[in-house]
Amino acid sequence: MITSFQRIRERGIHGALFLCAAVSIFTTAAIIWVLLSESYRFFNHPNVEISLTEFLFGTRWAPLLAPQSFGVLPLICGTAHVAIGSLVIAIPIGLGAAVFLSEYAPKAFRAFGKPVLEVLAGIPTVVYGYFALTFVTPHILQPLLPNTQIYNAAAAAIVVGIMIIPTVASLSDDALRAVPRSLREGAYALAATRSEVTTRVVFPAALSGVVAAILLALARAIGETMAVAIAAGMTPKLTWNPMESIQTMTSYIVQVSLGDTPAGTIEYQSLFAVAMTLFAITLATNIIANRVMRRFREVYE
Amino acid sequence: MTVATAQFNLRLERRRLWGKVFAGVCVMFAAVGIVALGVLLIAVFESGWQYVTWDFLVSLPSILDPASSGIYVALVGSVWLIGITAAASIPIGVAAAIYLEEYAPQNRITRFIDLNIANLAGVPSIVYGILGLAVFTRGMQLGLSVLAGGLTLALLVLPVVIISSREALKAVPSSIRFASYALGATRWQTIRAHVLPAAIPGVMTGVILALSRTLGEAAPLIMLVRECGSIEHRNIWVTVLRGCPSRFTTGWTCLTRCFRISRPPVSSCCWAS
Numbered sequence: 393m394i395t396s397f398q399r400i401r402e403r404g405i406h407g408a409l410f411l412c413a414a415v416s417i418f419t420t421a422a423i424i425w426v427l428l429s430e431s432y433r434f435f436n437h438p439n440v441e442i443s444l445t446e447f448l449f450g451t452r453w454a455p456l457l458a459p460q461s462f463g464v465l466p467l468i469c470g471t472a473h474v475a476i477g478s479l480v481i482a483i484p485i486g487l488g489a490a491v492f493l494s495e496y497a498p499k500a501f502r503a504f505g506k507p508v509l510e511v512l513a514g515i516p517t518v519v520y521g522y523f524a525l526t527f528v529t530p531h532i533l534q535p536l537l538p539n540t541q542i543y544n545a546a547a548a549a550i551v552v553g554i555m556i557i558p559t560v561a562s563l564s565d566d567a568l569r570a571v572p573r574s575l576r577e578g579a580y581a582l583a584a585t586r587s588e589v590t591t592r593v594v595f596p597a598a599l600s601g602v603v604a605a606i607l608l609a610l611a612r613a614i615g616e617t618m619a620v621a622i623a624a625g626m627t628p629k630l631t632w633n634p635m636e637s638i639q640t641m642t643s644y645i646v647q648v649s650l651g652d653t654p655a656g657t658i659e660y661q662s663l664f665a666v667a668m669t670l671f672a673i674t675l676a677t678n679i680i681a682n683r684v685m686r687r688f689r690e691v692y693e
Numbered sequence: 694m695t696v697a698t699a700q701f702n703l704r705l706e707r708r709r710l711w712g713k714v715f716a717g718v719c720v721m722f723a724a725v726g727i728v729a730l731g732v733l734l735i736a737v738f739e740s741g742w743q744y745v746t747w748d749f750l751v752s753l754p755s756i757l758d759p760a761s762s763g764i765y766v767a768l769v770g771s772v773w774l775i776g777i778t779a780a781a782s783i784p785i786g787v788a789a790a791i792y793l794e795e796y797a798p799q800n801r802i803t804r805f806i807d808l809n810i811a812n813l814a815g816v817p818s819i820v821y822g823i824l825g826l827a828v829f830t831r832g833m834q835l836g837l838s839v840l841a842g843g844l845t846l847a848l849l850v851l852p853v854v855i856i857s858s859r860e861a862l863k864a865v866p867s868s869i870r871f872a873s874y875a876l877g878a879t880r881w882q883t884i885r886a887h888v889l890p891a892a893i894p895g896v897m898t899g900v901i902l903a904l905s906r907t908l909g910e911a912a913p914l915i916m917l918v919r920e921c922g923s924i925e926h927r928n929i930w931v932t933v934l935r936g937c938p939s940r941f942t943t944g945w946t947c948l949t950r951c952f953r954i955s956r957p958p959v960s961s962c963c964w965a966s
Binding site (some may be wrong): 394398401402405406408409410412413414415416417419420422423426427430484485486487488489491492493495496505508509511512514515516517518519520522523526527554557561583585586587588590591608611612614615616617618642645646649650663664667670671674675677678679682 | 703708709711712715716718719720721722723725726727729730732733736737740784785786788789791792793796797805806808809810811812813815816817818819820821822823824827828848851852855879880881902905906908909910911912915916
């Protein structure tokens with residue numbers, strides 16, 4: 393029934409489709425290869441001697457000033473500062489919105505509210521940075537805390553927090569809705585009020601999905617580039633004061649790319665070392681998030 | 694000895710009150726999110742609305758006369774970029790999704806590819822910029838051109854296209870496939886004629902989301918562009934394919950321009966604001 397031409401064609405299409413799927417493997421391999429090879433050149437640079445411990449645990453990051461120092465802790469601290477601050481904003485709002493949309497909202501509101509939240513996710517990140525610089529800092533932060541500098545970490549954290557609200561809300565909402573109705577109805581049958589059902593039955597059952605959503609949002613906040621580059625400034629400092637300007641790993645990469653450092657110098661290669669650190673951190677966060685999602689799903693369903 | 698006959702205290706009023714407080718808190722948090730969006734949109738519109746005139750959209754940037762500069766170059770760049778990204782990412786993404794959904798056996802290679810795609814979806818966009826710099830600009834000798842930028846962004850949105858296309862393909866009922874096989878169709882005939890047309894709306898949704906992300910991504914392009922000030926309409930195909938000679942525009946997109954404006958100490962900015 394099937395001609396040999398058709399058989400060959402089927403095989404050919406199978407192979408071509410497999411190659412397209414393998415593009416993702418090539419991409420990951422290319423990313424790792426590029427970052428590793430250039431980072432290797434960073435640590436084995438002929439002129440400047442930098443050890444791994446000095447890079448990872450040093451506390452002064454000054455590759456473009458003399459005397460040069462390559463401790464990446466200020467950048468990691470800046471990234472953590474913005475990421476944790478953004479989670480402080482995004483978790484309550486995102487979870488509150490998710491609980492409201494899945495448990496309390498009437499159907500009409502949900503059909504309207506979810507797309508509105510998705511719009512927040514679609515706004516370009518440069519616009520968020522601009523919003524932080526021109527609205528959040530002068531009109532919200534400086535009236536409240538007069539010592540705030542123009543570029544500060546709090547504005548960046550607020551704006552990145554707003555940016556990741558849809559991630560937390562949307563994924564948590566899906567997790568909450570995936571809890572089977574029988575659990576809810578069993579709790580109602582035992583005379584629980586609606587808030588008790590939500591907080592004591594549904595939410596613990598959906599905890600894995602919620603934790604995975606938060607971890608994915610954290611990975612996105614760590615990797616956020618443009619909003620923090622505009623809003624938080626470019627001064628690497630080891631500080632937890634949210635009113636000062638800081639520099640994150642991503643905004644350092646942007647700074648070096650925009651500047652005039654020639655290829656092959658140690659400053660240029662520090663870009664790749666920082667990118668490798670950033671990639672390792674986000675990869676670890678994503679892997680943990682996927683594991684959490686998969687492991688707890690077996691326990692509860 | 695007393696049998697335990699303690700009264701079960703319902704405390705119904707207090708629990709109902711807590712319920713109302715909890716509901717109120719949730720509504721408040723949800724409202725804060727929507728209010729934040731509204732404030733952001735209003736703030737951005739209010740400060741920029743008066744500048745969006747037709748002249749602004751079609752004039753070229755000018756160092757000598759900032760008041761009459763326009764973003765035409767950046768707009769053309771954005772359009773080119775979306776076109777190249779769409780042309781590169783849609784075929785590969787949909788093909789990969791078809792393979793993963795319809796053809797792939799449940800073995801380690803497939804799980805590895807799945808894990809890869811999930812990880813790539815979470816990689817920061819600036820790392821894609823570095824990848825594009827190394828592979829397309831230097832490796833393939835494309836230079837700092839629109840083609841390199843478009844291919845880099847295609848890699849960036851590929852995981853999004855793959856994941857959403859897979860969801861669209863999963864949503865097609867199996868009965869369609871079985872009916873097609875029962876009538877003697879091969880696997881590719883089934884996919885091409887029945888499954889794919891049924892999944893097209895979902896695929897289109899994913900593609901539109903991916904392309905809207907293209908418009909908004911400035912970070913990878915920061916590494917891959919350079920400043921160009923004019924448009925040369927002749928030989929446009931030649932310059933796209935061969936890389937960017939210094940007069941070809943469209944190294945810029947609208948948003949990298951926004952970034953440049955807001956950081957005057959760092960970059961050489963065309964506008965005085």
